[in-house]
Amino acid sequence: MFQRRLTVILTATLALMLMAGTAMAQGAKKYAVTPFEYNGPKKFSYFPKAFQASLNSDLEWPGHAESAPDSLVEELKAPTSQGEAINTMRASGLDYIVTGTIAILDKEATLSMKAYGVDGSSWTQKGQMGIDEITPWLDEQSKAIMGEVFHRPGYSTTDQEVKAEKTKDIVQTGPTNPQFIQAEEREFSAASLNPQFRYEGGTGSVGRWRSQTLRFNSSNMVVGDVNGDGKNEVVLLTNVGISVYVFENGKLKHLDNLEVAPKTQFLRAELMDLDGDNIPEIIVGSIQTYSRKKLLAPEITVKSHILSFKKGKLEYLLKNYRKFLGVLRTPPTYSPVLVVQDKGEPQVFTNKINEAIFKNGDITKGPAIPRPEYANIYNMTYLPDGFGYKVIVLDDYHRIKVYDQTLEKLSSSDVDRYNSSGIGVEYSERLAGMGPGMGDGKIATYNVPFRMITAPLSKKNQYELLVNKDLSIAAQVFERFTYFSQGEIHSLAWDGVGMNLAWKTRRIKGQVSDVALADINNDGKDQLVVLLNTFPGGMGFTNRKTVVLAYDLNM
Structure with missing residues (x-):
């Protein structure tokens, strides 16, 4: 009798887990990051693809937002307006599109990023910086998109400011070997x-x-x-x-x-x-x-x-x-x-x-x-x-x-x-x-x-x-x-x-x-x-x- 009850309980639990996993997968919204439009020296021409790969990883929110398949993204054209972005998202079943431009002159980079939601929401940010400062700038903007566009708790600009006041940066340590x-x-x-x-x-x-x-x-x-x-x-x-x-x-x-x-x-x-x-x-x-x-x-x-x-x-x-x-x-x-x-x-x-x-x-x-x-x-x-x-x-x-x-x-x-x-x-x-x-x-x-x-x-x-x-x-x-x-x-x-x-x-x-x-x-x-x-x-x-x-x- 005990084994039968245990089998029933395990079966029910497994069914609930499968249903929850399916529901989570079905509930996750899709986003696509298009390659940035690039204007600059040939030696930096790999930046658009690099930015795309980095943002695809940074914007992932398990169970809530996930990157669209590469086969779908490759067919997309970067939208030039909010209306075009909404039409593209409706036609492809996307919830968000992120795009941008980058121009490099000498050692200075000028970047522009835009994020559109199928519900009509939008987000824009621009910046000018040295080439060495691109990475922290992109990290900051990916967090802003997570908060302002995806509405992820703790990632909005306001949340980040409050968090910065309460905590210090995590100490970076090297290997822990006592040698x-x-x-x-x-x-x-x-x-x-x-x-x-x-x-x-x-x-x-x-x-x-x-x-x-x-x-x-x-x-x-x-x-x-x-x-x-x-x-x-x-x-x-x-x-x-x-x-x-x-x-x-x-x-x-x-x-x-x-x-x-x-x-x-x-x-x-x-x-x-x-x-x-x-x-x-x-x-x-x-x-x-x-x-x-x-x-x-x-x-x-x-x-x-x-x-x-x-x-x-x-x-x-x-x-x-x-x-x-x-x-x-x-x-x-x-x-x-x-x-x-x-x-x-x-x-x-x-x-x-x-x-x-x-x-x-x-x-x-x-x-x-x-x-x-x-x-x-x-x-x-x-x-x-x-x-x-x-x-x-x-x-x-x-x-x-x-x-x-x-x-x-x-x-x-x-x-x-x-x-x-x-x-x-x-x-x-x-x-x-x-x-x-x-x-x-x-x-x-x-x-x-x-x-x-x-x-x-x-x-x-x-x-x-x-x-x-x-x-x-x-x-x-x-x-x-x-x-x-x-x-x-x-x-x-x-x-x-x-x-x-x-x-x-x-x-x-x-x-x-x-x-x-x-x-x-x-x-x-x-x-x-x-x-x-x-x-x-x-x-x-x-x-x-x-x-x-x-x-x-x-x-």
Whole structure:
């Protein structure tokens, strides 16, 4: 009897839930956001679609207002009057239409937004602002539409003003791992942390994993599923070749090693799916150096490679390509793009970067990529910033320089240096056409930085720049000293004026040589992964060994 009653109750409850869900779905009103009419430079022509996608997401009110299907929106024409908007909504079964215009002149944007209701209601807002201020302006207007047009409680202009008086902005915090220290006296601060008491890592290892010591030194690291087995592998570029490992039973298990030619100097390793099978290939940029006379810089030959590990063995798909290969994540999608750059003369790099396509075992150059002065494929990255972006470059002294989309410099770090890898490429500063002579006059060294990473770690849609701050007294004394005995991973955020500290790791003892954001232990969560070379001191420089660290981002 009891089971029968329980069955009846459960059946009735399920029926009520289904009826409620159906009623909610039927009661939700439909809105459509049409692409904004655009007038401005071609480089910002992706704004209309970006605005449309952003507003479609921001205006959703579960159970009350939902976006119309893409197939319907694609057939709509942006209305030019309220009457035309009402006719369009009646014909298509919509309840609301949102449209707008955007014009960009130099660095100023002029926006206009309109929202129409099928009941005859309307809402209009205009604004003029810098390109960097578009995102907060759109966020503000989407809330206004929710309140004034959709009549969502707490979203009207009046409600927002009252709410602002009663509450403060939510504090933005970084990852909660105790191995990380939050910045103070800014929006990223965490009052519970006292840097005076919690500075060094100590003997504890909560939230941090450390690999076994590997008896070689390494210059590059990438983490990804390079054989398609569903687990991420760790690829290291070392002084003994290219090695592949996998996390197993708390340690790194060796899978394969590929020896390379003598005097090979690795510059960068990248992962990218080049053939569309969802398994990334390994892209390696390297040089081979040949000593000459004492007063001459070494002769440099560029040798880039593309490798596969799909069969469990490292195999060359492209070997000894005579140009620098790398990967940039370019706007507006920030998907990885294969890039190529020629060797320069006398400098290491030429001043031109091109997209590249790998097909049938060969490289084909594509369109040129605009770049700031002195930028190359290994020292620049793009920092998403709302609907725009910043170009970040590490200069020859490893200072951070920030450029806007027009490549105008916005800021530069002062004395702090970042991402020194210990990879130095010597070259002659003798100008072309000055003749061979008996010597090069001056032999300079370009220190190739390791990768910078951008990711939204502290707040959704706000990207941060992950870099390593170089810490070494000796590095401040000797110009060509490139090995640092300590470091700290810093997360920097653009605040409109410069790059400010959001959070940092505790001090790391050793030469930080690379970083990654990846799931190294295959637990479904990304970690901050750090490649470290132990530093035995000046007398034991040739005895450096490799250690990999992994920090949980949140605990």
